[in-house]
Amino acid sequence: MLDAPLLDLQHAVELAAADRHVPPTITWTALQIAALVHGVRWASLDHLSDPTWLTVPTLVFHGADDRTVPVSDSEELRAKRPDLVQLVVTPGADHVESWNRDPAAYDRRLVEFVTSG
Numbered sequence: 001m002l003d004a005p006l007l008d009l010q011h012a013v014e015l016a017a018a019d020r021h022v023p024p025t026i027t028w029t030a031l032q033i034a035a036l037v038h039g040v041r042w043a044s045l046d047h048l049s050d051p052t053w054l055t056v057p058t059l060v061f062h063g064a065d066d067r068t069v070p071v072s073d074s075e076e077l078r079a080k081r082p083d084l085v086q087l088v089v090t091p092g093a094d095h096v097e098s099w100n101r102d103p104a105a106y107d108r109r110l111v112e113f114v115t116s117g
Contacts, residue, residue, distance in 0.1 A: 001061075003099075
């Protein structure tokens with residue numbers, strides 16, 4: 001089970017920058033500087049490009065209003081691994097707030113997932 005998983009660090013950085021109204025060209029430049037100065041290998045932090053690492057059925061919760069990790073990353077993971085990923089998008093929830101929005105529904109969905117296999 002994953003809750004608002006960080007599947008691509010670059011996407012999270014871009015989301016944070018956009019949330020702060022940083023122009024995309026500045027964000028791109030900052031990513032390049034981080035790679036050069038600090039040795040950040042953005043491709044190695046992208047777990048969406050090759051999702052074969054996912055080998056077991058996985059329940060993913062993600063807040064629809066997540067401003068830390070883009071919900072689109074979880075949607076992409078589900079699209080790439082529909083055989084393994086069940087995605088629950090929680091309306092009105094920010095980062096890792098799905099349980100907080102409706103604990104009973106969250107717990108019910110988790111129990112259903114665990115006991116179904």
